[in-house]
Amino acid sequence: MLRKIRITLAIVCLALITLLFLDFTGTLHAWFGWLAKIQFLPAFLTLNVGVVVALVLLTLLFGRVYCSIICPLGVFQDVVSHISGMRKKKKYRFSYSPAVSWLRYGLLALFIIALVAGIGSFVALLAPYSSYGRIVQNLFAPLWQWGNNLLAYFAERAESYAFYHTDVWLKSLPTFIVAAVTFVALIVLAWRNGRTYCNTICPVGTVLGFLSRFSLFQPVIDKSKCNSCGLCSKKCKAACIDGKKHTIDYSRCVACMDCLDTCQHGAIRYRFRYCKSATDTTATAPGNNVDTARRSFLTGAGLLIGATALKAQEKTVDGGLATILDKEIPERRTPIVPPGAQSLSHLRQHCTGCQLCVSVCPNGVLRPSSSLLSLMQPESSYERGFCRPECVKCSEVCPAGAIRKITPAQKSSIQIGHAVWVMPNCLPIVNGVSCGNCARHCPAGAITMVPSDPEDEFSVKIPAVNEERCIGCGACENLCPARPFSAIYVEGHEVHKTI
């Protein structure tokens, strides 16, 4: 019964969180956005005391049910492991192994150091929820969007507006590779050994594991009923039950309740630990290491997958139309991060790289950064669209408080960067045509067209940017007719300020 409840809740959570990352329209967030916000690490980073305390209490009460129900990466591994177990003779394929404590606590220590030092890329690499988000955003979302585009294709022919086309594009190669490698590695680990990742690498698993040793409710082996058949050990995906010694390593038990149903003698029960027939339950000693050869193989395989997926390209348009060169990303001295991120360092310290903001950005602006320190964390660029004045979606979905919630009104006065004019690209200068598209579309009214020759008021007009009024939204850069490099582009600001 407990197992069935766990499975039902877990599947619902996994499905909804997956949909959060797939739904590019952003409508699901209104109802289920909270699921991202109760994830441990994001809640911790956003200093959401309520959620963190609740999760700690939950673990102290029931053990690591968080890992079995709420964490999408954990449930995802369970799904893989379950499929693996459906093979013939593989139902009872696990065995007890001692904990690898030095690795767990060592990684946790490194993780905390990285967190404090603001090395966002390392934090993002290990954070479990973010790894899952990355996998969905990079690997599943394109399939979802292609499916959507197919529906949009039919809808268009049926004169229906129920579906609309969305662009599918590779947002960042390094992030894609990281996601693919993580995905393959996790599948192999879960396929063979169940919850290896959660009990050796995952920093959240380590913290909660430490707490769950003291949880009030635990699965407990009744020695009087146990005949040491060892079936529970063979069924335990966390490899934490030593059937022979009648002990369970509670720091690694994810409270999946599988063992309860497996034991044919009713010797394992999930119950209050301070009951009369108290059992001797202690953590076991460290032992084996992880298979490194396998890892390197997986990395190679992941790279291969990454390389083949790159071939998919967008269709180009034609007809009696002039060809349009694609815009290229200018070299920005300071990266642009979305309004609400407050500053580069704030974002770096809080973002876990889950890609939720990237998934919901409707304007093709946000993409994961490729620079080493902020790898996988979002940054803005305007070659596909600009940061539209009415949109604050990324600030609404961010579970980690890296992009703080703002309103469109606030956004209109947050300066995230400023426009810079590049004279040698500007069409009025290059071929004397009158343009002014940047000034026409500037939502902040920061651009004025002025005669290029101060002496001659009828000379061709060029944009004059009032940096104090510019908010860095990139409308000018995006709509500038100069291609591939715009004649006006945005430089980011390290610290955002309100004007």
Place this chain on the structure above:
Amino acid sequence: MNRRQFLSRLGAGAAVSTLALSGCAPKTGKKSDQREEIPTDRMTYRTNPKTGEKVSILGYGCMRWPTVSNGSARDTNDDIDQQAVNRLVDYAIEHGVNYFDTSPAYCKGQSERVTGIALSRHPRDKYFIATKLSNFAPATWSREASIAMYRNSLKYLQTDHIDYMLLHAIGMGNNGMKEFEERYLKNGILDFLVEERKAGRIRNLGFSYHGDIAVFDRALAEHDKYHWDFVQIQLNYLDWKHAKEINERNTNAEYLYNELYKRGIPAVIMEPLLGGRLSKVHDHVAARLKQREPERSVASWAFRFAGTFPGVLTVLSGMTYMEHLQDNLRSYAPLQPLTEEEMQFLYDTADMMMRYPTVPCNDCKYCMPCPYGIDIPSILLHYNKCVNEGNLPESKQAENYRKARRAFLVGYDRSVPKLRQADHCIGCRRCVHHCPQGIDIPKELQKINNFAEYLKQGLDLVPALRQV
């Protein structure tokens, strides 16, 4: 809704109404459409006063031949489907059409050749060929280049004489009068054509007119000198009284027609449907027309209107699809002229249509390609479609705001790729003087962009609409 769908719905509608009418009876007698087969021998003909020859009231415009991709050669770069063209030409001739109007400029220069191939399969005395001296580009203004163009037409059309030869679109351009002089007078081309007429290689000489009215008036003032055998003008029930209202530069068809009529010059009618704008009308207008003549198409009203004038020699229609051709044949074989009262009904309809702020774009694509890649006609047509379908919400409080907003924005991205939308128009104005309708294209594009921007930002729409 395009004409094709409209026709299919019409068929379905007819079937449904048949069912409804005989709903109480135990059996229904009609398997489908109640209308008779299109007759092959009942085409209405008009007489050319000079030659006495009989010209079919339906003329085939050869500027929209079908392509192998099932589109119109006007819209795509694909090759023309010669098989389909042959079939259309055969069907048209079989049903009494005998006037084929082409130009060296049509279908990216392919029209004359394709038309020539299709027509040469029929006896030369069964049809009349109309073509034009389309020397628009300054490079073709010289006498030699223009004459070469004329000789080329004879070659492509596989004939030794042109039945109806036109000076093409005089009055068009930034300075209509100057271009008229450069193209036809200073290089002696008009005199050359008059000589060719004397020699019999041109049987009728005329001109087609767009734009500057001074050029039209001047050409007619010199009628005694050149003896125009016919003149091609734009005439339809919207332009009859509203052309000037739609655009300051244009002239009401009423004036043009009457000027020709009082001189006894036969009029050839172009744009009877205004590039489809009189078939793709606002739903209210469509309902009004259908209510009156449920079994006739919306387009048929426009064709009957143009054909009703006695001074009209033929009415041109650029028919891409067999359904277009069949529908027009139904309107003209035979033509049932409109009564005074029906004419008034159409004038009232035109007044109604003027209340919907569509952009008078006929999708002729003369403005294309835009050097900055903007898909001008698609943007304007999308806007018109939204106007006609009632998807231009008047305010945020409007009942249909959400639905209309979605239809406008989603439909916009569907009709025009993002990079080719109106916000990328820089206002260089290179397109403006190419537009035969004289639309201020950059202004219209900015208006449409403002409207889209208001919808995207969810602002109240009143200021955006005031700019209309």
